[in-house]
Amino acid sequence: MNKNLYNIHILGIGFMFVFSAFITAGFIAAIVLKDFDRNGIDSKTGFYSLSIIYACLGMANWFSPAIVKKLGPEISLFLSAMPYTGFIFCMINPFMWSVFLFSALLGIGGGILWTASGEVIAKNSPGDTKAKNTGIFWSWFNTSMLVGNVFLYFYLGDSAKISDTQRYVIYLVLGVLCTIGTCTFLLLAPVSSDSEKSKIVPAFVFVARKICGKTKEDPEKEESKGGLKAVLQPIADAARYCRTKQMCLLYAPVIFTGVSLNFWSSVFITVIGNVFPNRSYLALGGISTGVGEIAAGFIWGRLSNKIGRHGVVMASSFINLCLYALSFVSFPSDAATTTAAVTEEIPIIPSSIYLSLGLGLLLGLGDGGFNVSIYAALGTIYESNPAPAFAMFKFVQSMVGAGAFVYCGHLLLPFQLVILAATCLLGCVSFAFLEKLFPSQILEEKPEADKEAGKTFLSTTKEAKETL
Numbered sequence: 001m002n003k004n005l006y007n008i009h010i011l012g013i014g015f016m017f018v019f020s021a022f023i024t025a026g027f028i029a030a031i032v033l034k035d036f037d038r039n040g041i042d043s044k045t046g047f048y049s050l051s052i053i054y055a056c057l058g059m060a061n062w063f064s065p066a067i068v069k070k071l072g073p074e075i076s077l078f079l080s081a082m083p084y085t086g087f088i089f090c091m092i093n094p095f096m097w098s099v100f101l102f103s104a105l106l107g108i109g110g111g112i113l114w115t116a117s118g119e120v121i122a123k124n125s126p127g128d129t130k131a132k133n134t135g136i137f138w139s140w141f142n143t144s145m146l147v148g149n150v151f152l153y154f155y156l157g158d159s160a161k162i163s164d165t166q167r168y169v170i171y172l173v174l175g176v177l178c179t180i181g182t183c184t185f186l187l188l189a190p191v192s193s194d195s196e197k198s199k200i201v202p203a204f205v206f207v208a209r210k211i212c213g214k215t216k217e218d219p220e221k222e223e224s225k226g227g228l229k230a231v232l233q234p235i236a237d238a239a240r241y242c243r244t245k246q247m248c249l250l251y252a253p254v255i256f257t258g259v260s261l262n263f264w265s266s267v268f269i270t271v272i273g274n275v276f277p278n279r280s281y282l283a284l285g286g287i288s289t290g291v292g293e294i295a296a297g298f299i300w301g302r303l304s305n306k307i308g309r310h311g312v313v314m315a316s317s318f319i320n321l322c323l324y325a326l327s328f329v330s331f332p333s334d335a336a337t338t339t340a341a342v343t344e345e346i347p348i349i350p351s352s353i354y355l356s357l358g359l360g361l362l363l364g365l366g367d368g369g370f371n372v373s374i375y376a377a378l379g380t381i382y383e384s385n386p387a388p389a390f391a392m393f394k395f396v397q398s399m400v401g402a403g404a405f406v407y408c409g410h411l412l413l414p415f416q417l418v419i420l421a422a423t424c425l426l427g428c429v430s431f432a433f434l435e436k437l438f439p440s441q442i443l444e445e446k447p448e449a450d451k452e453a454g455k456t457f458l459s460t461t462k463e464a465k466e467t468l
Contacts, residue, residue, distance in 0.1 A: 003189050004124040008133045010187050011120050012140025014077065017181025019141060021174035022084050022106075024148025025091060026050060026265050027286045028162070028170075030409075031273040033094065035162045041096055044409040050266055051405035052103040053110065054258075058398030060111025061391040066235055068387050073116040073123075077185040080112035085178045091171045111394060118390025120188065122379040128305070131376045135301015138372055142297060142364070145290020148174060153283035160277050238388035238395075246381050247392060249434040253313065253370055253427035254393055258400025259420055260320075260367045264289055267408050267416065268363060271327075271335040275351050288357040292364020299365075300372045309373040310435040316369025317428040323362040324417045324424075330355055333412045370427065377434065 030046030068076045087102040117137075125133040151173060156166065241247050272285040300312045307315075330352070332345035374393065382389035408416060 004126065004129075004133075007120060007124045007188055008136050009140070010184065010189075011077075011117060012137045014081075014181050014184035014188075015117065015137070015141040016144045016147065017177050017184060018081050018084055019144035019181075020147035021088050021144075021178035021181070023144050023265065024152060024286065025088050025171065025174055027149070027269045028152070028273075028282055029091075030266060030270045031279070031282060032091070032162050032167060033099075036094065036167070041094060041099070045096065045099065047266065047405050047409040049099050049103045050262075051402045052100055053107040053402075054261075054398040054405060055402035056104045056107025057110040057114075058107075058395045058402060060108045061115060061395035061398070062235060062238060064112040064115040065238055065387040065391045066232060067112050068116045068119055069233075072190065073119045073387075074185065074188040074190060076112050076116040077120070077188065078182060080109040080116065081178070081182040081185060083109035085175055085182060088171055088175045088178055092168055107398075111391070111398070114394045115387050115391045118375070118378070118393075119387040121375065122383060122386035122390075125379060130379045131301050131304035131309075131372070134372055134375045134379070135297045135304075137297075138301065138368060138375075139294050139297030142290055142293030142368070145286050145293060145364075148177070149283040149286035149290065151283075153280050153287070156280045156283065159279045162279055235388075237385060238391050241382065241388050242392050246377075246434060246438050247389070249430050249437070250374065250377065250393070251396060252423070252430035253374055254396045255400050256420075256423040256427035257367070257370050257374065258397040259404050259423050260370070261397065261401045262404035262408055263416070263420060264363050264367055266405065267336050267413075268360065271331055271413065272353075272356055274335050274338050275331060275356075276353055281353055281356075284353070284357055285360050288360030289364045292361040292366075293368045294364070295361075296365050296368020296372065300369045304373065304376060308435065309376055310432050312369050312373050313428050313431045316366045316373075317424050319362050319369070320366035320424045321421055323359055323366060324421050326355070326359055326362075328414055328417050330359070331413055333414050336408060336413045336416065337410060366424075373431065377431075381438065 029049060030044075033041050033046045033049075064076075071079070083102065083105040087106040090098045090102045121133060121137055122130075152170065155170065156162070159166065162170075268289065269282055269285050273279070273282050296316075300316070303315075304312050329348040330350075332347045332351070334345050338345075378389045378393055379386060404419075
């Protein structure tokens with residue numbers, strides 16, 4: 001296995017462990033805190049916590065490129081994953097102040113984490129491997145929805161309420177998983193220009209050698225330490241990227257992923273918890289969504305080269321619209337907002353756990369198609385300097401998600417579905433214009449036949465950037 005593919009798999013495995021813990025914790029947060037109901041915590045605290053996380057995550061994306069450039073993506077990933085562990089452990093005995101404090105810290109760490117991951121993917125995906133490698137990472141990442149939720153399903157059994165003892169065990173196990181994932185990032189190998197030929201040296205070995213003075217500084221990294229100007233340069237790049245025509249056309253699909261993030265990561269599971277009294281069904285909903293997201297990584301990553309990124313987005317949009325229509329008729333209108341143990345409203349057609357699991361599968365497929373296409377587009381368009389571009393993506397997505405988490409605890413489900421459908425259609429149309437006006441061939445790196453071809457490509461990329 002060459003270094004590029006090794007890094008993609010290690011990155012995916014690290015995300016799988018960290019987000020096996022965090023996504024599972026986020027899925028059940030609203031229901032867990034609703035069942036907890038003390039220390040100043042009520043049924044909407046979980047939504048507010050997630051809103052704080054994504055608001056801080058969005059703001060952190062303005063300075064995260066500078067941190068990633070200063071520390072390198074490998075060490076940035078390790079340090080930024082630590083607050084995830086703290087947040088999970090604080091849920092063992094939650095207080096409102098501790099939940100909100102660790103939510104803010106997690107959000108800041110998350111901004112750095114996602115910016116660093118985008119840079120690792122871009123730098124380890126030469127030529128036309130971006131869609132494939134993004135698909136590999138996306139599949140590993142979304143396996144996290146299976147690991148934590150399988151544990152939840154067997155542990156909760158037929159429980160109608162999550163007890164204190166169950167909460168202790170759940171968050172202790174999730175905290176251990178998160179710690180394993182955090183340490184996995186130390187196995188990433190720093191990338192150099194000849195990464196395919198060089199040996200795989202994990203980041204922790206590289207750092208140890210550096211401390212002992214046995215490793216020479218990479219010229220590119222030495223340049224990044226050239227004072228305040230070098231540190232602030234990624235922030236200036238992010239501000240410049242946000243005004244480019246390509247990024248403006250990406251705003252609509254990115255906004256949709258922010259609204260969709262709110263729906264799949266919390267609202268959908270909360271709806272299942274408010275419709276069906278069996279708490280193990282929460283885990284089944286998470287598993288079905290995870291299967292859809294994993295399938296999305298494999299299917300869309302491979303179809304992208306055949307039908308194009310916009311073809312993937314169009315197919316994903318059709319799946320999403322079918323999902324929203326079925327959700328409208330099969331779930332009660334107050335399923336996302338009720339404070340009762342179980343909603344008493346009757347939907348248009350009877351609610352069924354089997355139909356709900358099918359909807360979870362569609363939800364994962366539809367959301368995954370948009371994300372795989374956006375990641376591949378960003379990695380291609382901003383290949384020479386990807387971190388600021390991925391930072392802008394996560395900034396917009398996270399701020400939209402934060403706003404959605406504020407209204408989702410108050411707005412009836414049909415209105416939330418209308419917002420999802422409208423942003424999905426706008427995102428699809430905008431992505432079509434992006435592919436039409438700026439085809440991937442313009443900035444896509446081609447396999448280098450020799451050094452001269454490499455010089456020609458770099459020259460072309462610089463000229464293209466100057467025209468943005």
